[in-house]
Structure formats: structure tokens, C-alpha cells
Amino acid sequence: MNKRTFLKSALAVSVLAASMGYAQADALSNAEKSGVLRIAVPQDFPPFGTVGPDLKPRGYDIDVANLIGRELKLKVELIPVSSTNRIPYLTTGKADLVISSLGKNPEREKVIDFSVAYAPFFNGVFGPADAPVKVAADTAGKVIGVTRGSVEDLEFSKVAPATANIKRFEDNNATISAYLSGQVQLIATGNVVAAAVNERTKIRRLDTKFLIKNSPCYVGVNKGEAALLAKVNEVLAKLKGNGELNQVSQRWLQAPLPATL
Amino acid sequence: MAYAFDFSSVLEYRDILLAGTGRTLLLTGIGAVAGLALGIVGAVCRAWKLAPFDRLFAVYVEFIRNTPFLVQLFFIFFGLPSLGIQLDEWQAAIIAVVINLGAYTTEIVRAGVEATPRGQIEAAQSLAMTRPQIFRHIVLPPALAKVWPAVCSQVVIVMLGTSVCSQIAAEELTFAANFIQSRNFRAFETYFAVTAIYFLLALFVRNALAYAGMQLLGRRTK
Secondary structure (H helix, E strand, O other), X not given: OOHHHHHXXXXXXXXXXXXXXXXXXXXXHHHHHHOEEEEEEEOOEOOOEEEOOOOOEEOHHHHHHHHHHHXXXXXXXXXXXXXXXXXXHHHOOOOOEEEEEEEOOHHHHHHEEEEEEEEOOEEEEEEOOOOOOOOHHHHOOXXXXXXXXXXXXXXXXXXXXXXXXXXXXXXXXXXXXXXXXXXXXXXXXXXXXXXXXXXXXXXXXXXXXXEEEEOOEEEEEEOOXXXXXXXXXXXXXXXXXXXXXXXXXXXXXXXXXXXXX | OOOOOOOHHHHOOHHHHHHHHHHHHHHHXXXXXXXXXXXXXXXXXXXXXXXXXXXXXXXXXXXXXXXOHHHHXXXXXXXXXXXXXXXXXXXXXXXXXXXXXXXXXXXXXXXHHHOOOHXXXXXXXXXXXXXXXXXXXXXXXXXXXXXXXXXXXXXXXXXXXXXXXXXXXOOOHHHHHHHHHHHHOOHHHHXXXXXXXXXXXXXHHHHHHHHHHHHHHOHHHO
């Protein structure tokens, strides 16, 4: 090993140690010092994050990231991540926040902290606005389309009444076609799928009837960043209160923010 | 072999398999009878050039024989509702099967009808038989007997083709397989079982049709 590479690796080690130190310290004051908040966002998951025609990231998560940056008076640096590396980006200190349609589960809660929910993400039964369906029992005698083997198929089959006529189609396309052509009265699917349908069609819009499985999205923050987490929660509460988050939901999900969020 | 077979997970769903088998058979049965009837009508219209039906049947035959069955099915199930014709998955499946088989049997039976010697028809005419009588007694039975093996094959092909009706959520045998496989994740065993059922069904349908041919048309079918 020559002297130069030794110096480099020594430098690398000390930088690593320093950044680990950061993680222990306060990401918020750090970001305030540099004036930049680094936020990990998706770029391959519409409508939460995609690359727009101008090659810039766009979507629900990007809008939320920018709103949080504005409220904290910090410049936002968007870091595109994939669903597999979004948590490592946070835990290794490459990002201060993960706003990447992140759902909460016990395994993840051991590794990172979560803010309050900022986006609805659920499987539910959808149908025309005038269909009088509010709970699973109301689907008795109705024809419901679902994509065979999907989460909503397995979950809805458990709660559906015996007289509900469940039609299982090969893929989401067939399920949606069956609904749009009137072959089924309701469909069980994800809210993101329903939003994509509503974006393209005006004939038979999909209204949420009831939820089957709810897994809203949260902002991910490193463990021990109480100050940053509190600030994010405060901002999200404000955005919910002043209706700005509702606008984001209307823009990307074609539906108002659920009151329970 | 590294793979551990577990057929008990398929056996659990035997009711669904049995129901699917029954529906596939029923669909094939209705399709075969109505499709053959349509084919006979089409064959006589085309062979005897009964205007304007001969032209209509020519267009129909070419159209159906040159488009995929799955697309025809989607057209009926997903497309027709836009024109206000709402058919459920079984109505759509039956109509698709009948229309499809009708087109093929039109051509098969036409070959038989055209193979009737001219002299036989002239002999019948000299006995003052009417055209329907000639068709019913002189032309049709030997014509069907000549092409019966081809008709049987076509029915078996259509029976196997009904598997695509699973795509419009008609709960026939392939739907049952897909459904079971989405619940027990035992794709190999499930499709193994269903392949065996289809094979037996095909043998059964072929033999049943051959037997029916012998009973209705006499020994000439062999």
C-alpha cells in the first residue's frame, strides 16, 4: 500500500466515522446549517413518483417533499431511489427523509421511525358514486370484479358475503375493462389503480366504497431524530389543516384525502 | 428429483375442479350441437348457392376462421356492451363457441355436401322429392357420414379452446386450475391434474361423438 492510497482510505474511514456521528447527532440542525434537505423519492412508481416529460421527477411524493422543504425553509435535494434501496439510503445517511410511498410494518419500525401518514394507500371496493355500498355485507347479490390471486382477491374473499358474485379476472386490465363495460357492478382493487382509471375515463368513475386493507404511506426518518420527526409531523398536520395535502391527493389520486388519514 | 409433489393440496379443491369439468363439458355440448346445426345451415347455403345467404356465410366463415378465438370472445364480452348488448360470461362463452364452431363446420360439412354425386340428386328429383326432402334424406346423412371424423376433431379442438373462456371469468376447468393455483401456489400439481382431466375429456368427447355418429349415421362413419 503506498502512502497516497493509505491517506485516502484513512480519509474515507474518518468521513465514514463522521457521517455515522451525524446520524447519531441532529439531522435537522445539520440540514439547517447546509440549507439543504435531502429527500429520497421514487421515480418508478406512478403516481407517487415518476420522471416527467421534462425529465424531472414528479408525483405525489415529490409534491409532498417540496411542500415540506418550503415549510422548513430549506432547499430540497431530491434523491431518486427504488423500493429496495429506499431504507438503506436513509439508514446510511445519504438522505434525511424518505418520502417514497413507504408503508409501516413492525420489521421496518425496528430500523427507522415513521411520521404521521401523508398519503392514502389501500385496497378497497370501488364503484359508481350512486351504488349504495358501505360495508362488505352490502355486496350481497352484487357482481364484483377482482384480479385473481391479488391481495384484494384473497382479503375480499374472506369478508365477502356468500351471495356476493365474485368474478375473478386474469389481470388488472381485464378487471377494469369488465367494470368499464358494465360486466361487473363493483371492483376490488388498489386506490392507485382506481386513480389511474379515473384519470383516463369519465364514463364510469370509481368511487371508494369501503376499505379492505389499509396501508397508508408515511415519511421515514432515522431513529433518534426526534427533532426532525417532530418538525415533519408538525408540517404534515399544517398541510392537512390548510387543505394543501388534499390538493396533492386530488391532483395525483383523483380523490380527496380520506378523513381518517 | 428435488421437487416434492403434493397432490393433496389439489385434492382439497376437488369440488372446484369437478364443477369446472362439468361446465367445460356443458359448454362443449351446447357449442357442439348448436355449432353443428349452424354449420349444416351454412354448408347447404354455400354448397347450393342460396343467395344472399351463401355470400353472408362466406363472409362469416372467412371472418371467424381468420381471427383468434380469444379476440372473438373479448369482442363479445367487453366490446358489445358498448353497443348496449350486455351478455354475462356464460352467454358470451356459449355464443363465441357456437359462432366459432359454426364457421369451421360450415366448411367441413360443405365438403361432404359437395361430394354428393349429382346423379343421386337427379334421381331424387325424378321421384318428385322436394328440395328440403332431398337435403334431409339424400344429401345430409351421407355427407355427414363422410366428414364425421373431421367434425369430431373440430369439436375436440373447440373443447380444448374453451380454456380461454377463463379470461372472461367463466368458471370452467382452466379457470378452476388458475384459481386453485392462486390459492395453494402448487402450479405444477394443479396443471398436472388439469392436463390429465383435459386429456380424458378429449378422449371421452371423441369416443362419444364417434358412437353418436355410428348410431345416427350408421357404420359409414368409420
